[in-house]
Amino acid sequence: MSRTRTPVVAGWFAGDEDDFRLLGTSCSACASVFFPREDARCRNPGCSGGHLVEVPLSRRGRVWSYTDSRYRPPSPYVTNPELPWEPYALIAVELEPERMVVLGQAAPGLTVADLAVGMEVEVVPGVLHEDEETTWTTWNWRPTGVRT
Amino acid sequence: MTDDVAVLGAGMHPWGKWGRSFVEYGAAAARTALTDAGLDWRDVGSLVGADTVRGGYPGYVAGATFAKALGWQGASVTSVYAACASGAQAVGVARAQILSGLADVVLVVGADAAPKGFFRPAGGDRPDDPDWQRFRVLGATNPTYFGLYARRRMAVHGDTPEDFAQVKVKNAAMGALNPNARYRRRVTPEEVAASAVVADPLRLLDICATSDGGAALVLSSMEFARRHGVSEPVRIRAVSTVTPRYPSTVLDLPDIATDSAVAAEPAVQTFRSSIPRAAYEEAGIGPEDLSLAEVYDLSTALELQWYEELGLCAEGEAAKLLREGATAPGGRIPVNVSGGLASFGEAVPAQAIAQVCELTWQLRGDAGARQVAGARVGITANQGLFGHGSAVIVMR
Numbered sequence: 001m002s003r004t005r006t007p008v009v010a011g012w013f014a015g016d017e018d019d020f021r022l023l024g025t026s027c028s029a030c031a032s033v034f035f036p037r038e039d040a041r042c043r044n045p046g047c048s049g050g051h052l053v054e055v056p057l058s059r060r061g062r063v064w065s066y067t068d069s070r071y072r073p074p075s076p077y078v079t080n081p082e083l084p085w086e087p088y089a090l091i092a093v094e095l096e097p098e099r100m101v102v103l104g105q106a107a108p109g110l111t112v113a114d115l116a117v118g119m120e121v122e123v124v125p126g127v128l129h130e131d132e133e134t135t136w137t138t139w140n141w142r143p144t145g146v147r148t
Numbered sequence: 149m150t151d152d153v154a155v156l157g158a159g160m161h162p163w164g165k166w167g168r169s170f171v172e173y174g175a176a177a178a179r180t181a182l183t184d185a186g187l188d189w190r191d192v193g194s195l196v197g198a199d200t201v202r203g204g205y206p207g208y209v210a211g212a213t214f215a216k217a218l219g220w221q222g223a224s225v226t227s228v229y230a231a232c233a234s235g236a237q238a239v240g241v242a243r244a245q246i247l248s249g250l251a252d253v254v255l256v257v258g259a260d261a262a263p264k265g266f267f268r269p270a271g272g273d274r275p276d277d278p279d280w281q282r283f284r285v286l287g288a289t290n291p292t293y294f295g296l297y298a299r300r301r302m303a304v305h306g307d308t309p310e311d312f313a314q315v316k317v318k319n320a321a322m323g324a325l326n327p328n329a330r331y332r333r334r335v336t337p338e339e340v341a342a343s344a345v346v347a348d349p350l351r352l353l354d355i356c357a358t359s360d361g362g363a364a365l366v367l368s369s370m371e372f373a374r375r376h377g378v379s380e381p382v383r384i385r386a387v388s389t390v391t392p393r394y395p396s397t398v399l400d401l402p403d404i405a406t407d408s409a410v411a412a413e414p415a416v417q418t419f420r421s422s423i424p425r426a427a428y429e430e431a432g433i434g435p436e437d438l439s440l441a442e443v444y445d446l447s448t449a450l451e452l453q454w455y456e457e458l459g460l461c462a463e464g465e466a467a468k469l470l471r472e473g474a475t476a477p478g479g480r481i482p483v484n485v486s487g488g489l490a491s492f493g494e495a496v497p498a499q500a501i502a503q504v505c506e507l508t509w510q511l512r513g514d515a516g517a518r519q520v521a522g523a524r525v526g527i528t529a530n531q532g533l534f535g536h537g538s539a540v541i542v543m544r
Contacts, residue, residue, distance in 0.1 A: 008285050009275055032395075033408040036281065044412055045394055064399075065303070067295030067347045073287035074268035076280060089348075090288060092296050092399055099409035101399050103296075105286055112348045117303035128285070138285060 003135045008128050011054075012036060013139050020125045021056035022102065022139055028053060033098045057102070060122045060144060061093040064101045066115045078129045078136075087111075091141040093121055107142035120144045150430060153246045154373035154381035155542070157185025157366035158505040161259070163330040163359045163492045170203045173362030173498070174210070174259030175217040181364035186376070187253065192366070194224045194251040196242045198234035198258030198497035201270065210497070214257045224251070232444065232532030233389065234258060235363065235500030236540055240387040242367050252372045258497035259362030266290065267358060279402040279533070286404065290446070291355050293401050295347030298449035302349060305464040307452060311471070312354050313340035315448035318476050319484050323491020325517040328502075330359050331491045354448040359493030363501035365508070382511045384504075386430035386541040392419040401533045421457040423537035424529050428459075431541040435459035438481055439523040440510060442503040444530040445488040454529055455483065477520065485510065485518045496532075503528035504540050511544040 007013060012035075013022050024035035027042035029050025034043065035057060042049050072085040079085070089106035106115070107124055126140035159180025161173040174197070182189055195218075197210030206213040211225035226245075230237040235258040242254035266289045269279040282288040301307040320335035335353060343352040373381045392400075393415045395407030400419070417425060428434055435458055443454035452466035460481050461469040469475055475483040486492070486506040489499065507526035509515045528540045 009281065027411070030411040032411040035405045035408075036278075043394060043407070046412055065296040065300040067292050067299055067349075068345075069287055069289065069292055069347060070345050071266075071289075073283060073289050074266050076269070076273070076284040077287035078284075088287075090286060090292050090296070097410070099395075099397075100406050101397075102405040103282075103286060103288065103399065117300065 003130060003133055005135045005137050008136045008138050016125065020123060020139070021059060022123055023054055024057050025052040026055040033057070033100065035100070035102055058095045058097050060120060061095040061102070063115060063117050063119045063121055064092040064094040065117060066091045066106070066112060068112050089115060091115065091121060093141055104139050104141045107140040110142065114143065151247055152370055152383035152385055153243050154368045154370055154378065154383055155365060155504070155508045156187065156253070156368050156373060156376065156378060156381060157181040157183070158508040159184055159364045160328045160502055160505055161362035162328045163361035163495060166360045168261065168360070170200050170259040170261040170360070170362070171206060171213055171217050173261070173360060174214050174257045174364070177259065177362035177364040177498070178214060178218055178255055178257045181255070181366050185366035187366060189218050190221045192223055192253050192255045194226070194242070194245055194254045196226045196228065196238040196254060196256050198238040198501065199227050199229040200260045200497050201229070202260060202263065210257070230389070230532060230536040231534055232494070232496055233500060233530050233536035233538040234497040234532070235502070236387065236528070236530060236538030237389055239365065239367070239384065239501065239504060239540060240389050243384060243387055246367060246369050253366065253368045255364065255366055256501060257362070257364045258501045260495040260497055261360045262358035262495060278404070282402045282404055289347070290401060291347040291350060293399070294355060294447035294450060295350050296399065297453065298350050298447060299348070301449055301452065305467065307449065307467045309341070309349055310337065311452065311467040312350070312448040313337045314470055315445065315451045316340050316353050316490050319445065319488040319490035322477065322485050322518055323487025326487045326491065329487045329491040330357070330493050350447055350449065356446050356489035357493030359495045361492065361495035361498050361502070363498040363505050365501060365504060380544070382508045383543050384540060385543045386427040388423055388426035388430065388537070388539040390422055390426045390537060391535045393422070400535070418457070419537065420453065420531060423531065424458045424527060424539045427527060427539035427541045433525065433541070437525050438527055440482045440485055440507070440520045440526045442486060442488070442506055442526065442528045443483055444499070445484060445490055446494065448490070451484065451488065458527065458529060477518070482520050485515070485520055500528065500530045500538055503530065504542060507542040511542060
């Protein structure tokens with residue numbers, strides 16, 4: 001039986017491979033961008049408040065910083081306690097057009113040794129975990145020009 | 149400028165992993181602070197409790213919980229929560245009650261009983277809660293954020309893991325002298341370097357533990373202090389509990405992203421540097437007036453960050469300040485002579501109160517082997533989840 005692919009949070013990203021994008025919202029009055037998406041009201045205190053419309057975020061950005069998780073994070077992060085813990089890297093990425101930093105897990109196989117502050121990375125589809133019925137999908141950051 | 153309030157008493161229950169209820173630690177700290185102040189609990193008109201989210205319902209109503217444990221005597225109670233800044237908010241509320249004339253004597257209490265391992269969000273599926281999101285989607289524990297900040301400092305300012313280790317070495321040496329600290333053993337740079345990496349580039353000994361502990365202060369009006377026979381008390385001169393200004397451009401716990409600065413220019417100062425700045429302005433002093441500082445060293449690298457945010461040195465020069473010994477005992481501006489979180493571990497709602505306890509003892513000249521000679525002015529600095537910061541300036 002094939003699993004259903006379900007985003008870990010609805011509405012935060014969409015698309016496949018080269019079309020994959022993080023989705024934020026943008027204020028129609030002041031152009032502020034929000035990720036995670038703000039759907040109720042613009043949070044810029046100097047804005048009179050416009051409509052919030054969905055916008056894809058830039059695919060590429062530069063590494064603001066990075067780290068990794070050498071120990072198993074607690075719930076609600078889902079892991080299989082039967083399996084040994086496999087550390088993964090986390091990357092904070094500066095998106096120049098949006099002037100914001102967005103955190104994400106690094107694509108599988110990448111370690112902190114592969115990363116440097118200022119390096120160009122791109123957003124790619126990723127899998128957070130799988131259970132019997134569902135493949136829970138997420139976003140990953142990956143250095144540009146690398147296929148893992 | 150506002151008026152001062154007097155610190156009549158300070159008390160702590162030692163930090164550790166004692167396996168008992170937070171109520172016990174808080175009540176013990178409160179009794180010690182009352183004894184220190186020479187006051188009976190029944191003389192207290194108001195109690196402000198700093199909440200814990202780890203003690204069930206009694207933790208959410210900490211003011212009443214501590215009042216009941218001390219013995220109901222009719223005092224007004226207030227309970228506040230502001231993550232790691234809860235203790236300073238409790239001090240801020242107590243001060244406001246005193247300065248407005250609503251209370252003469254206020255008891256401030258915070259205590260926690262911490263779980264083993266990482267802090268984790270409250271139970272249940274809450275996709276709208278940023279604290280749930282960061283764990284569910286990224287597995288981003290608190291130390292991973294500390295790791296991001298540390299790596300950024302290495303890349304931008306050239307800090308090294310050896311610099312970070314030196315913060316631990318300095319603080320552990322002071323903690324060894326503090327009977328209230330949980331870790332009372334000196335640590336070598338080699339021991340830091342040999343400890344396991346938790347969140348690259350930070351190792352176990354770079355990151356503060358989670359602890360049990362309790363701290364309390366007895367605050368009063370200056371007039372009450374005089375009537376009570378204390379003519380020159382240690383005084384709280386300023387309390388800052390400011391929030392960020394949009395757009396906040398430094399990734400803060402528990403957020404997955406910063407604000408976007410595309411529509412509004414960020415303030416010249418970062419949020420963290422605006423926290424002590426507000427306290428300096430209220431007190432009418434600057435960093436050059438300080439005798440010592442207690443800062444929130446959730447990690448060794450974060451202590452260095454605070455040097456810059458407090459204005460002890462220019463941006464990027466914190467490691468140099470550390471290497472020169474300026475922040476060690478006997479230096480120009482000793483930092484974390486209590487031993488800091490490195491020696492205590494964090495007991496969340498008690499920690500910002502404990503920082504003020506240390507300044508109180510230092511300014512009275514009662515800090516024993518940790519005493520900073522001639523200490524007259526001290527500042528605390530702290531930052532917690534969800535846009536909470538605090539700084540308290542204490543003077544003699």
